[in-house]
Amino acid sequence: MVLELKDKPGQLLRAIEPISRLGGNIIGVVHKRDRVSPLERISVEISVKIDEGRVEELIEALKRNGVVVKAYNEVRLVASTSLLLVGHIIHTDLSDTVNTIDATGFAEVVEMHISMPEVNEPSTAMVTVSATGKDELKKAVSLLKETCRKKDIMVIEPLNEDLA
Numbered sequence: 750m751v752l753e754l755k756d757k758p759g760q761l762l763r764a765i766e767p768i769s770r771l772g773g774n775i776i777g778v779v780h781k782r783d784r785v786s787p788l789e790r791i792s793v794e795i796s797v798k799i800d801e802g803r804v805e806e807l808i809e810a811l812k813r814n815g816v817v818v819k820a821y822n823e824v825r826l827v828a829s830t831s832l833l834l835v836g837h838i839i840h841t842d843l844s845d846t847v848n849t850i851d852a853t854g855f856a857e858v859v860e861m862h863i864s865m866p867e868v869n870e871p872s873t874a875m876v877t878v879s880a881t882g883k884d885e886l887k888k889a890v891s892l893l894k895e896t897c898r899k900k901d902i903m904v905i906e907p908l909n910e911d912l913a
Contacts (some may be wrong), residue, residue, distance in 0.1 A: 761793065830907045833873040849896045
């Protein structure tokens, strides 16, 4: 499900409480704080396993809780891995590196943490890439590695088991 929540405390609870109450199991949550809607809402993707017969009831419960349901029952990003990048990440156009993955249509950079100790020194970034499946994830990681190779950025991966 793709939901939009008000950017204030307690809103995520308004989304997950009905899922629990209706017997659903939350598989994953991606909170996209950088994607704010014109109505000042934050995009949240929640992967849920729930009895198909309860989906409409869940959507109605979410709406009653003030949660905007943007989409449901779509194939979402189900495989993820984290990689460590080392090099001049910022100076070699970080947005180009991220856009290489995001432009595929089957994978996205869903999280990134950067440490840049000094302006002229190499930086490090922990990058999490998610894709619609394991094969697509492998393609996305290969694409990221090739982009980083061209920019002389070292890639250390995988830091979890999805690619193993």
